[in-house]
Amino acid sequence: MRAGFGREIFFRPLTSMWTRFIQAGKRLLDAFTGWLHKREYDAGLISSVQRWLPYVGGAVLVAGLAVLYEKLFEWAEHFLILVKTHADWLFFGLTPVMFLLGWVMVRRYAPAAGGSGIPQLMVAIDARKGQKRVSTGDLLGGRVLLTKLGSSVAALLGGALIGREGPTIQMSAAIFYVIHKLLPASWPRIERPRMLIAGGAAGLAAAFNTPLGGIVFVIEELTRAHLNTFKSSLLYAVIFAGMTVQWLLGPYLYLGYPKVAADGLDTLLWVVLFSAVAGIAGAYKSKLILAILAWKRRRVRGWGQVWFVLACGLAVGAIIFFNDDVAYGPGKEIMNRYLFNQHRAPATLSLLLSRFFGAILSYSSGVAGGVFATSLTTGSLVGELLMNLLDLPAENKLFILSAMIGFLTGVTRSPFTSSILVLEMTDRHSAIFHFMLAGLVASVAARLVDRRSLYGELAKAYLQPEPA
Structure with a gap:
């Protein structure tokens, strides 16, 4: 009741202004059409405009x-x-x-x-x-x-x-x-x-x-x-x-031009491995978010919602405090670091887990914010750690990019979107088939963890009545 009353008090003047704005906009566009007719432009051209x-x-x-x-x-x-x-x-x-x-x-x-x-x-x-x-x-x-x-x-x-x-x-x-x-x-x-x-x-x-x-x-x-x-x-x-x-x-690429070497059968096998591991990890991120939100929807009421948000914030604050690395924000700096050998700090399992669970807590708290960039960042960490573990050549960033595609696919279940996004962010067209393979493999691997889509399940929640 109080929340609704507060919204009403705050937005009542804005609602009146909004109505006038819509009416004024319609009149302006009608006037624009009248001006086109007065200029005797062709009716087909006016319709196209x-x-x-x-x-x-x-x-x-x-x-x-x-x-x-x-x-x-x-x-x-x-x-x-x-x-x-x-x-x-x-x-x-x-x-x-x-x-x-x-x-x-x-x-x-x-x-x-x-x-x-x-x-x-x-x-x-x-x-x-x-x-x-x-x-x-x-x-x-x-x-x-x-x-x-x-x-x-x-x-x-x-x-x-x-x-x-x-x-x-x-x-x-x-x-x-x-x-x-x-x-x-x-x-x-x-x-x-x-x-x-x-x-x-x-x-x-x-x-x-x-x-x-x-x-x-x-x-x-x-x-x-x-x-x-x-x-x-x-x-x-x-x-x-x-x-x-x-x-x-100005013209720019979101992630620049990392070096990739997309040749050889062994390269394909590594792409499959990296994308499968990252896809499974991304699927667990999606599954944990859905589980926490479902639990919160059923169990958390009243002031419990406030305490839940504060607890999420305190946990994320502790993650940031106890990490010397970038354990906050989208994490684009981390992606650039491992794609361009800017190794000011090595990839660690601690940082991976911090960003993995920090992103889950941030999303589950209920604030506004997306999962695309944070998923790409976590995927780059998965890829870098796997490259170090398997002692693969550091100059070939194809495997890190495959892990990024895999993790984002595991979260969103959109393999082609993930592949094309990374392709356009890096302009590495020579690896387009490897990127698509990474998305498809990750999609299959993610279904082994959970067949549900994060966005699909969240969309259903908006169409379901609140539990009593």
Whole structure:
């Protein structure tokens, strides 16, 4: 009751402003159409502009959001480095407090802003009804966008092991949802699921600078419809989001150009081994997250939820304090270290376990944050440790990349998305078949641990009534 009252008091003025904003937007677009007619443009051209403008405009906004979000994460990580360097004991208080702040934002203002955001988008796209009625606005509205941004940054400032890619996908879909609401009735009708799908793809493309990854992600995760039903809108969104990000940040690769040697039968066998081990490890991460969330859903009530969040924060704070390495944040520095021989600190089993369980606790706490980047980081640690154990040549990074693909596949059960993402992050096209093999092997190995999909199971939770 109090949470609902607080939301009402806080958002009542914003709701009125939101209604006026939507009405003003519709009038503006109608005025734009009138201007085109006065200029005596061809009716077919006007219709084409009305069909592609929502996607191009949304893609540009998504790119701007993705760049801003990336900068916020960078600034938060710089802050964590300062705390770790000069006063690491602060994590025992800072981490629980910031976890609680991130959780309160989600709990009070937008419950659908918690976690990755991909399951929420899957529910919003799926037209089928579950046992529980859920509106698209509750899953992807402007309130969710703002809460997602605030909660994830707050949690990261406390050292949460979270990524920004899943949240970027949800926030991007929210932008496209808002644009869909702005479209006047006089414009050609665009189906809402098509807009949401394009928004999700644009979000992933902008977050990782991986346009093909965005397209494959949509096909593999977000829809079972044939590509022909939405290919044009999808391409508009992905291309313009990617172009805008490159215009703002310049051409770049998320992980640079690691050295790979993709030849010989023995190489294939090592790829199979690394991806299978990493896939199994990723599947256990997914299984533990689902188990903790299911237990929390059944058993934790009232103030117990607060104590649970504080306990997760305290545990992550202890992990950060007792590790001399980067046991906080997404962990991109660790990936670069092992892919480019920047061995300022060796890979250790302690760091692997710290990041593995730290990411699980961060996600399970209920704050906003994704699993893509943290899974790739843990996969790189698995690969580096296996290379040291098997005494393989340090200059060939194919095996580390295979473990990264394997671990991400084990978590998400999206082998082709994982393969294409790593391919585009590194531009190692000579290893494309090895990457795809790694994804397929990891997918099979992960099913030995648990046949369930993390995102699929989390999506089901939004359609089920709360237990009594």
